[in-house]
Amino acid sequence: MAFALPDSTKRRIIRLAREGAPLEVCGFLACSRTRKFKVYPIKNQLLNPVRFYMDPEEMLAVFKKIESRGEELVAIYHSHPNGPSSPSSKDWQEDYYPEMVKLIAAPEGGRWRLNAFLKTEDGYQRLTADPS
Ligand SMILES: [Zn+2]
Secondary structure: OOOOOOHHHHHHHHHHHHHHOOOOOEEEEEEOOOOOEEEEEEOEOOOOOOOOOEOHHHHHHHHHHHHHOOOEEEEEEEEOOOOOOOOOHHHHHOOOOOOOEEEEEEEEOOEEEEEEEEEEOOEEEEOOOOOO
16 A cells, blocks of 8 residues: 655655654644545643653644545554664554554664555555655
């Protein structure tokens, strides 16, 4: 399965992750009917370098905004400022939206990258990696 994103969207999420480091950042990615992607940062209530929990009030406000704009929620992103580039065991336990694509921004080989994952019975499946 592929999960292709425009470079500008990937750069935007990576920029948020870099700026938020050393803490984890998180948020939603929505898509409009005209296939335009929109990034919605949400406060990490834990202010933690290895875990995140979306601020419930901000999350609700963003949900409403996405709905009122006729957009669709397509992915949940968060960062791993100290790696790894794949979901952690905590992510697995605290995955409240198992059907949703997860995006993780993390430094990999000295460069920040954004990878997409989908939860399956056997663990997280990495979706098509971007060659760039
Ligand atoms: Zn994580």
